[in-house]
Amino acid sequence: MAKRVIVLMGPAGAGKSSVASYIKERFGIPQVITHTTRAMRQGEEDNVDYYFEDDQSFDQKHFLEEVNYGGHRYGSSMEGLERAWSRNDLASIVLDTKGGETYQEILHDQAWLWYVTVSKVEELEKRLVARGDAKQAIEKRLSSAEFKRDLSLPDSLKNKAVVIENDDWTTTKRQIDGLIQGTFGN
Numbered sequence: 459m460a461k462r463v464i465v466l467m468g469p470a471g472a473g474k475s476s477v478a479s480y481i482k483e484r485f486g487i488p489q490v491i492t493h494t495t496r497a498m499r500q501g502e503e504d505n506v507d508y509y510f511e512d513d514q515s516f517d518q519k520h521f522l523e524e525v526n527y528g529g530h531r532y533g534s535s536m537e538g539l540e541r542a543w544s545r546n547d548l549a550s551i552v553l554d555t556k557g558g559e560t561y562q563e564i565l566h567d568q569a570w571l572w573y574v575t576v577s578k579v580e581e582l583e584k585r586l587v588a589r590g591d592a593k594q595a596i597e598k599r600l601s602s603a604e605f606k607r608d609l610s611l612p613d614s615l616k617n618k619a620v621v622i623e624n625d626d627w628t629t630t631k632r633q634i635d636g637l638i639q640g641t642f643g644n
């Protein structure tokens with residue numbers, strides 16, 4: 459089977475990481491670990507949720523693409539993608555929409571684009587609070603240009619991405635099961 463990667467995009471709090479964890483547990487789809495200079499959140503682990511970097515170590519890496527999101531740096535590497543593909547032909551990665559556009563340009567049909575969103579934008583802040591994010595970090599994130607941009611799909615990805623409206627987790631899981639089983643018959 460051709461190697462593919464599910465590219466999970468969407469606004470902060472919409473549920474991208476929750477979807478990545480679900481497809482890992484349910485279908486054994488490994489997640490590509492990316493790099494960031496932001497501080498670790500409660501419950502996160504280095505080398506599992508991210509490779510946590512400082513500016514100096516980040517500068518030494520060779521990334522396929524890198525972005526600034528809400529004042530922090532994020533980057534993903536071809537090595538990370540190959541590592542996930544060595545375990546399974548279908549992997550996932552969580553990216554902002556700018557990264558999603560880059561993956562689409564580089565990987566074409568090998569990038570399976572999923573845009574995770576919610577129908578009510580107020581729900582996003584509630585979820586970040588419930589996740590235990592620091593108040594200051596939430597305020598900074600919600601006022602960032604990147605957060606506002608990712609509230610909708612960029613024009614270049616419209617009609618190319620599957621939209622998952624993650625208002626209700628049971629409904630979301632059903633949609634995901636349909637997408638994976640419809641394509642791979644697992």
Ligand SMILES: Nc1ncnc2c1ncn2[C@@H]1O[C@H](COP(=O)(O)OP(=O)(O)OP(=O)(O)O)[C@@H](O)[C@H]1O
Nearest residue numbers: 469470471472473474475476585589624625626627
């Ligand atoms: N359908 C849902 N209903 C209610 N809560 C949800 C739902 N999906 C995810 N959550 C919760 O919302 C919070 C944010 O989810 P998650 O971390 O997956 O979002 P994210 O899109 O990866 O966010 P970020 O980009 O900020 O990292 C988590 O606490 C998660 O458990």
Ligand SMILES: Nc1nc2c(ncn2[C@@H]2O[C@H](COP(=O)(O)O)[C@@H](O)[C@H]2O)c(=O)[nH]1
Nearest residue numbers: 492493525527532533534552553554556557
């Ligand atoms: N383009 C990229 N975007 C990335 C990468 N790793 C994560 N992300 C996206 O950044 C924001 C913020 O992430 P958070 O974990 O601090 O909430 C989110 O949209 C992620 O999808 C990357 O390597 N490249």
